[in-house]
Amino acid sequence: MTRAAIAESAPKHAVPDRPRVVRMPSDWWDAPSVVALALTPATQPAKTARRFTRSTLTRWGLGPLADDAEVIVAELVANAVCHTEAGATSDDRDPGRGDPRIGLRLFRRAGEVMCAVLDPSDAAPVLRAPNGETECGRGLQLVDALCDVWGWSPVVGQGKAVWAILFCA
Numbered sequence: 281m282t283r284a285a286i287a288e289s290a291p292k293h294a295v296p297d298r299p300r301v302v303r304m305p306s307d308w309w310d311a312p313s314v315v316a317l318a319l320t321p322a323t324q325p326a327k328t329a330r331r332f333t334r335s336t337l338t339r340w341g342l343g344p345l346a347d348d349a350e351v352i353v354a355e356l357v358a359n360a361v362c363h364t365e366a367g368a369t370s371d372d373r374d375p376g377r378g379d380p381r382i383g384l385r386l387f388r389r390a391g392e393v394m395c396a397v398l399d400p401s402d403a404a405p406v407l408r409a410p411n412g413e414t415e416c417g418r419g420l421q422l423v424d425a426l427c428d429v430w431g432w433s434p435v436v437g438q439g440k441a442v443w444a445i446l447f448c449a
Contacts, residue, residue, distance in 0.1 A: 313340065313388035321361045321382065326354040329384050333395065336386050345393060345446050348426040352444045353384060353395050355419035359442065360399035385441075392428075396443035398435060405432055405442050 317332045319325035330350040337346045360382050387394040407420045423430055427444035434440050 315386045317384045319357060319361075319382045319384060321364065325361055325382065326357045329353045329357045329397075332384065333386060337393070340388055340393075342388075342393060342448055345448055349393065349395055349446060352423050352426055352446075353397065355423050356395065356397035356442050356444070357382070357384065359405060359419055360397050360401075363401045363403060364399050391449070392445050392447050394443050394445045396441045398438065398441045400439035402434070402439055404440075 315332075315336050317329065319328060330353060333349050333353045334346045337343060337349055364382055382400070383398045385394075385396040385398065387396065405420055407424060408417045410418060410421060423444050426446075428447045430442075430444035432440050432442045
């Protein structure tokens, strides 16, 4: 069977023009295990976030989740940096200090881990249909494929948090 025939026979999933908007449950902020990392856009934030995530999950005894979690946080951080830089003015950031409003939070509760990236943008993330002609726009497709549930939540006075939950044993 050719690749085109396989693609035609595959089930078609409608891709929404926006993510599942599920409010981040307020009790997550009080999760028993929470770690945070401030990210500076100019210093390879996705790489820093991946290393921090792998190290944290390994320390929590959740190493098997690290590969998926690394991809998820890298994509969420890349989106945050891209959209923060696109919408920022010179008054929004002190270039010498970086932007402390971009941050990674990892939350652990019984049976699940949440990866959340906070950024100052109020714009909702958009899950786009894959397009073979563009070089960007696939990050949230990866997040959607790798996690059990994801969404975004406004953070009063600070923009939003885009988050993904991975279930674990």
